[in-house]
Amino acid sequence: MSLTEHRRVFAKGRARGAALAVAAAALVFAALAASGALAVGYAIAGFVIVAAAAWFGARGGEKAGAALQAPAPAPRADDPLPALVAGLADPVVAVGRDGRVLAFNEPAQALAPALRQGEPVALALRMPELTEAVVRAFTAAAPQRFQYSERVPVDRWFEAVAIPVEHAPPALAKGRTEPGKPDLVVLSFRDLTPLRRVEEMRADFVANASHELRTPLAALSGFIETLQGPARDDAKARERFLAIMQEQARRMARLIDDLLSLSRIELNAHRRPDTAVDLVPIVRQVIDALQMLARDRGVTVNVEAADALWVLGDRDELVRVLENLVENALKYGATGKRVDMTAVSASVDGHDEAQMIVRDYGPGIAPEHLPRLTERFYRVDVRESRAQGGTGLGLALVKHILNRHRGRLTIESTPGAGATFVVHLPLLDTPSSR
Ligand SMILES: Nc1ncnc2c1ncn2[C@@H]1O[C@H](COP(=O)(O)OP(=O)(O)OP(=O)(O)O)[C@@H](O)[C@H]1O
Ligand SMILES: [Mg+2]
Numbered sequence: 001m002s003l004t005e006h007r008r009v010f011a012k013g014r015a016r017g018a019a020l021a022v023a024a025a026a027l028v029f030a031a032l033a034a035s036g037a038l039a040v041g042y043a044i045a046g047f048v049i050v051a052a053a054a055w056f057g058a059r060g061g062e063k064a065g066a067a068l069q070a071p072a073p074a075p076r077a078d079d080p081l082p083a084l085v086a087g088l089a090d091p092v093v094a095v096g097r098d099g100r101v102l103a104f105n106e107p108a109q110a111l112a113p114a115l116r117q118g119e120p121v122a123l124a125l126r127m128p129e130l131t132e133a134v135v136r137a138f139t140a141a142a143p144q145r146f147q148y149s150e151r152v153p154v155d156r157w158f159e160a161v162a163i164p165v166e167h168a169p170p171a172l173a174k175g176r177t178e179p180g181k182p183d184l185v186v187l188s189f190r191d192l193t194p195l196r197r198v199e200e201m202r203a204d205f206v207a208n209a210s211h212e213l214r215t216p217l218a219a220l221s222g223f224i225e226t227l228q229g230p231a232r233d234d235a236k237a238r239e240r241f242l243a244i245m246q247e248q249a250r251r252m253a254r255l256i257d258d259l260l261s262l263s264r265i266e267l268n269a270h271r272r273p274d275t276a277v278d279l280v281p282i283v284r285q286v287i288d289a290l291q292m293l294a295r296d297r298g299v300t301v302n303v304e305a306a307d308a309l310w311v312l313g314d315r316d317e318l319v320r321v322l323e324n325l326v327e328n329a330l331k332y333g334a335t336g337k338r339v340d341m342t343a344v345s346a347s348v349d350g351h352d353e354a355q356m357i358v359r360d361y362g363p364g365i366a367p368e369h370l371p372r373l374t375e376r377f378y379r380v381d382v383r384e385s386r387a388q389g390g391t392g393l394g395l396a397l398v399k400h401i402l403n404r405h406r407g408r409l410t411i412e413s414t415p416g417a418g419a420t421f422v423v424h425l426p427l428l429d430t431p432s433s434r
């Protein structure tokens with residue numbers, strides 16, 4: 001239906017309403033005059049006033065209605081708009097002058113499943129900001145930008161922009177454009193959630209890092225004051241305090257080392273190591289190095305390894321991965337009294353991989369913690385980790401190192417029965433096959 005036809009229908013409706021009002025007024029005034037309640041002269045004058053008001057009202061309404069309600073055309077076969085909108089990657093909805101949806105694409109449908117062509121956009125996207133932006137884009141004929149967030153089912157943030165399009169393509173514009181007025185508003189949406197998450201992570205990281213540094217620093221300052229003051233001449237206390245201070249200084253140094261390692265590994269994340277490395281000697285070296293700790297904790301370490309497991313890797317980084325996993329098993333799983341270290345090859349989805357499996361029989365880890373263990377500074381029990389000298393960066397380092405090696409870490413645990421950490425790395429057939 002063309003705009004002129006729309007207006008004609010709209011005007012016809014108004015005129016019919018006015019005619020009915022005039023007829024009703026004629027009846028009422030005639031009855032009043034007949035019953036003698038009103039003089040005939042007054043009845044005629046009253047009727048004329050009501051009729052005139054109805055006539056002017058109908059005309060004025062027609063004009064106002066036409067200005068505010070230029071209706072959206074029904075989609076036409078030669079209308080390029082739906083195809084154009086469908087070809088855009090971001091969620092996009094085209095809205096007509098009457099606030100009804102002209103076209104939308106699949107990403108928009110995923111964002112607002114209630115979107116229907118020809119229905120008011122406000123029904124599918126129930127946000128006052130959005131309705132306001134669309135109206136303002138039409139009236140001001142200028143783009144309107146706004147942000148909003150959703151809480152259900154998960155927190156998400158969006159930026160939307162309502163862009164008025166003044167000249168629709170000729171095929172569409174025929175008979176309905178009004179010079180100087182937008183024909184439609186294109187609403188497009190951008191998901192800001194990943195950006196927000198990164199921002200939050202950055203802020204959390206800075207807060208965590210400074211907190212972790214401040215704790216040993218506060219201890220150091222406290223002991224320095226004590227040694228300068230009350231314990232100045234107490235040789236025994238001095239010995240004890242200096243030992244604690246040394247331990248705290250080491251902890252700070254380790255934290256800084258770990259942070260620097262993390263950022264270095266992240267910087268090189270895109271560069272896969274290209275040296276062939278055998279994992280088996282690494283396993284033996286790490287187990288030997290941690291024998292003291294194992295003895296200290298009363299844990300027996302059983303090692304089972306293939307003859308050789310060649311992968312492309314950075315030797316020092318792989319040592320670091322295994323060191324942290326075995327150290328964790330010895331520190332947090334000591335009550336199990338036993339740790340099994342296995343290094344084998346396996347075929348997963350048709351690909352050969354090397355697996356280094358560290359299994360302990362300690363308290364294990366509750367399932368809600370598992371997905372978060374590789375986050376920086378994440379610890380199940382902060383106090384226990386600190387008491388063990390941990391900074392909570394070990395598994396974050398493991399994850400980043402393995403990413404760089406195109407490998408991955410999987411963790412399984414049954415609370416009360418221990419935990420299993422598995423390092424998966426793509427296997428090289430022989431060192432010469434690289
Ligand atoms: N084998 C395990 N059994 C039970 N809990 C574990 C085990 N391994 C890790 N965890 C939990 O995961 C947390 C994170 O480990 P991660 O290695 O990242 O940090 P950390 O050991 O506390 O510190 P760092 O490795 O820097 O010394 C630990 O604090 C501990 O709560
Ligand atoms: Mg650790």
